Amino acid sequence: MRPVHLVYVSAGGGHRAAARAVQEELDARKIPNVMMDLLDFSSDLFKWSYSDVYAFVSEHAHIACKVMYELTDQDREESAVLRLLEKINMENVKKFMRYLTENQPDVCVGTHFFPLSVLSHMKEQGLYRGKIYGIVTDYGLHRMWISQFVDSYFVGGASVKEDLLQAGIPEHKIIMSGIPVMKRYGELYHRDRQRYKSNEFSILFVASSVPNSLVLDIFEGVIESGMSLSLSIVAGRNEDLIEQLERITIPSRVKFQLLGFVENLYDYMAEADVMITKPGGLTVSEAFCAGAPLLMINPIPKQEINNAKYIESHNAGIWARSASEAIHHLRDLYSSPEKLQIIRANARELAFPHAAKAVADAVLSALNI
Template structure:
């Protein structure tokens, strides 16, 4: 199995047991290209989860992972779009939400959509002619549009699959010549069907996540490892890679006097980490963390999570049956993700500091509420999303049932 990465950083992976890894001796090698992007960490994480599953579950597959914008558009374009995305969601979230809604119903044959589809298309075509692929899996909508146009024009004959990394649908994900859609919820499936995608081209698998979130981390062992005091509820705060400092500070002031063991995960945002460390100085039950590789253990040890509503983070929390408090999500897909979670009962939402305080008090003092939310998460979680999605795509290429 050849596993080739360009730009994305591989996350740790626990291999399948020998008995669970099927043998494909004698089968021809299958070439798979995964196209993602390096901003909005959910796209990258889903691509990593899929590539790592194939590395251990399909020994005769060669998988290559690219950041589509860096490899096929231009590295400067990739950096510019990443900067624009981060700054817009950090400084001007209503503007980001406005453009999200503005593009929500663009027809596939419109000039605007054709312009978007053209980004990187010729470079991608040259690559596929030099390196033919059996399957191209898109974990971002832009390459899916380019591939759909190439298939329409008869310029490629590989299978094309799209992995939708939100729990709601948007027109940017919908392209008529995509062979298979892997989606996170029945809501997305119904949205695709309403927009003309045939049901047999859609599989509800869940959003791919790495296996560590599905392996049953022991709650008591995790609490002991993280030194969570038995009498206190554990609260995990994940505010996103875009460095939502104002939101994090709101959360701190809303919870500072409550009897909790609190874990702030700041990721790569050193400024946010420094601000929170200054605020929490002298409070031993408040833990400010940077980039961590033990999120499954943190989720297992905590009673609920305060977060935005990014598709991958909430899929990981659902897999762990972790109740969620969604605070001021980014307008657009995160608003829709929040609405889905609240509708199914796995989350509560806070629009402002007053509601945030009320929700925190309720979650910290009402075990029955948390129990109901855990049951709701259990009902909709899809812990085997990565395997189900990877097997469905493999079946598309190999011509067998997944």
């Protein structure tokens, strides 16, 4: 059999993480597969403009993100700008189109709308004959996910399903699977949290993609709040932030742990009473499995804002619009364990710990295995 192709785009880490979760499940079943970044088939300049510029703008220029989102959240037939943009995109991934034409995998799974658009275009032109599956990696739908020849969409929430239905996608093509997470996150759903939890009120702050100024404001607010707690900050590879945090004097009532890049974030999630983070689709899905109540900050317009609204609508987390709001909510949760327990239970209700299995099952069905 030809390997299943898992195609993502390195615009943020979530698309790759979802593809990796599906790959993990396929590997466990010994199903041949290939995982690839669509942008690796383009020029260095195009990859930089699509990936690195996106990373910079999403952290530092939210107005630009909002404008771009609204500009591209249109019907292809009605938007000349969108058709022009897609034409430019197709010109820059011709190597991928040649590769796929020559190899003709039976199934391609896209975890970003760009691969779905390319694959659908190829199918329309008779250049690709296999199945096309799309995994929507947020809790709101951008219309660029809509491509004519996608055979099935895997979604994480009822709101995305409703948006797809309104866009004319038949219900039988929509699978409420959840957004795929790695097994170590899925296993947290079944973990006895009380066995691992200390008596301290614990905060996990994933700050790697948050502006330094906001991180420092929240950190200083926690220190000045008078709360006795455990605080772990994951700064990733942000060395400037790490250096700034290391210069701050920490009172003894705050048990502080400063971390760089970590590969076992699931362990920290399992112990957290509150997780402060940007509401990216994969991060949210992992937190749901861990039952980690979310305090969401600095969401990217509009996809992460849609995620935040979805979570708030289910009382599975809180969106703080500023550092002062974040401290206010932390104080409230610190003194209200009952409220914290309700939010945790609601988060677990939204969890899909076996989402990758649902995708793999559909792939195996398509391959008649």
